[in-house]
Amino acid sequence: MAGIKDVAAEAGVSVATVSRVLNDHPSVSPAARARVVAAVAALDYRPNAVARSLRTDQTRTLGLVISDVLNPYFTALARAVEEEARALGYSVIIGNADERPELQDHHVRTLLDRRIDGLLMSPTDPGSGLMADAVRAGTPIVFVDRWVPGVEVPVVRADGRGAVADLVDHLLRLGHRRLAIIAGPAATTTGSERVDAFRDALRERGVALPDAYIGQGDFQAESGRRAAERFLALPEPPDAVFAADNLMALGALDAIRARGLSVPGDIALAAFDDIPWFVHTDPPITAIAQPTEELGRAAVRALAERIAGRVPPSLTLPARLVVRRSCGAPPPADQPHPQPIARRSDP
Amino acid sequence: MAGIKDVAAEAGVSVATVSRVLNDHPSVSPAARARVVAAVAALDYRPNAVARSLRTDQTRTLGLVISDVLNPYFTALARAVEEEARALGYSVIIGNADERPELQDHHVRTLLDRRIDGLLMSPTDPGSGLMADAVRAGTPIVFVDRWVPGVEVPVVRADGRGAVADLVDHLLRLGHRRLAIIAGPAATTTGSERVDAFRDALRERGVALPDAYIGQGDFQAESGRRAAERFLALPEPPDAVFAADNLMALGALDAIRARGLSVPGDIALAAFDDIPWFVHTDPPITAIAQPTEELGRAAVRALAERIAGRVPPSLTLPARLVVRRSCGAPPPADQPHPQPIARRSDP
DNA sequence: CTGAAAGCGCTTACAG
DNA sequence: CTGAAAGCGCTTACAG
Incomplete structure (x- = not known):
């Protein structure tokens, strides 16, 4: 692979001059610049980023x-x-x-x-x-x-407090009273914040959040499944489950389905984090979308x-609540396709 | 940030010796090694990977x-x-x-x-x-x-030919006759191979694949949606659609739903590439899974x-066909949860 | 076993 | 505008 010395030799200049044209340094004569540019092209030269990094310290x-x-x-x-x-x-x-x-x-x-x-x-x-x-x-x-x-x-x-409160209102309005959450690891901020927001919203509305209704997950699907199974085995299972991320929601959905229960008929489900697939799950899942x-x-x-x-x-x-059907509400009338599907931001 | 020279000074040896212990070179006296190790720890020294790469050329x-x-x-x-x-x-x-x-x-x-x-x-x-x-x-x-x-x-x-043939058999067995495909870009091998495999399997079974039943996609959801819309606008729309990747399947599902049609009631849908969400879409989607x-x-x-x-x-x-309900078949009786959901390979 | 020295491929004051 | 030279932080023959 050609090095800067080869380019210098080919162009008949010093490596310093080559380096200058490579870095768009102003003080290089047009003639020298042209010869260097030609040599670079002729040799298909590409500067070694490793060497450059060592020298420039970036x-x-x-x-x-x-x-x-x-x-x-x-x-x-x-x-x-x-x-x-x-x-x-x-x-x-x-x-x-x-x-x-x-x-x-x-x-x-x-x-x-x-x-x-x-x-x-x-x-x-x-x-x-x-x-x-x-x-x-x-x-x-x-x-x-x-x-x-x-x-x-x-x-x-993202701040999910407002959206979580909106979700709780949504759930209560639909008649759910035994609300549970599958939390993320307490060691993570998003793990603890989402539970806090949920608990606070419930308290402000006079609803308790018993310990048994707080499932401990790790943001992975499998943990969502286990937490949901535990909820369903309770003497008085929750009638709504909020998963603190999309993977745990997936696991919970799996557990609920395995038990022969239906969403939202038997139990409501919502998730933190919105993803394109939530439009097409059965049922479409109500979620909190981050920007x-x-x-x-x-x-x-x-x-x-x-x-x-x-x-x-x-x-x-701010994050925001995206209502779909997994908590029991009909989808808003003004949304023929509930959410745009995965679209690129560029053409 | 401490450099190798600082370590050498701290340990009272040359940089060569430091380098040797860093690289586990055998010829270093235990005493020197110990002093270097101590110095490295004391200074919290970490070798500069950039310099090392320049020198070793890897x-x-x-x-x-x-x-x-x-x-x-x-x-x-x-x-x-x-x-x-x-x-x-x-x-x-x-x-x-x-x-x-x-x-x-x-x-x-x-x-x-x-x-x-x-x-x-x-x-x-x-x-x-x-x-x-x-x-x-x-x-x-x-x-x-x-x-x-x-x-x-x-x-x-992965070779999908066998699995694609299995899919075609599956589709035909369920009574579908007008089979269409949403292809990926012809410039990609997976784009062309999947259409070829599909076309060949159809031909071997005496079924034609009219040009109108070949949608041109780009492996993105949006293109799947457009291709499906075009199919549905045909005088004689297909009764089964095979999307050459999971994102186009998502787009197609979107388009079909938007039209008020049901899967598999009105039209069957299958995808190349299996993903955890396919278990929970409505309906669960039959897919070809790669290893x-x-x-x-x-x-x-x-x-x-x-x-x-x-x-x-x-x-x-080899890739393999994973049958779910999107083509009309009941899920195999011996599979209570059709597919394991996203599981980590490690504990 | 150990160190002095060269060198990896660049950039950049410094002098002219 | 240009080049010779030093130096970035390492590794590795080479000599001892």
């Missing part, structure tokens, strides 16, 4: 550590992140933590070793202190979606700010 | 270019790839081509510039010759799922072979 690379690539929410987030990053001239390396703290640590460490310019994290876990160390060492970091209390880093996330794409883009912009040495503020965008 | 990084991250099939593939790669000591950088040739080129160029050790591709497009150039230049490459004819590279993929995880792992192993200078053979694994 990799033009961002790290993104997400909790689960198989979750459509994170996949949509990752896509938006990559798009905005590309627009700003960055590549992004995704690390999939699979909701496993050790794997998360592995990825953070690897990313740091590779000297990424900045790190975007949706932490699975408060972690081993690795993140705190990185912050202290000056690595630009911003949290997206989930965050770690106590780690002083900007966070870009995922905006979150991803805003997080990248905030990280770019941090890299530039500025201190971007945290940002919270 | 990045221990694999590139993976997929066609669409929002497609659960590719997301599952990417996860398997990352897992196997990690087991072999590699990181993987994913590039999402979004089914756009220019984006695909952008990613392979970026990956090449970063001097990845090898490239795994599921090409969106035969491409601009970039891949052929890379092969000629000696970059280890292997194709997964899709490939480019004429580019001499090992390919790891996705095996494909991802096998592809990484093949790439590692190539990197090691060997020439791994291409590999083709």
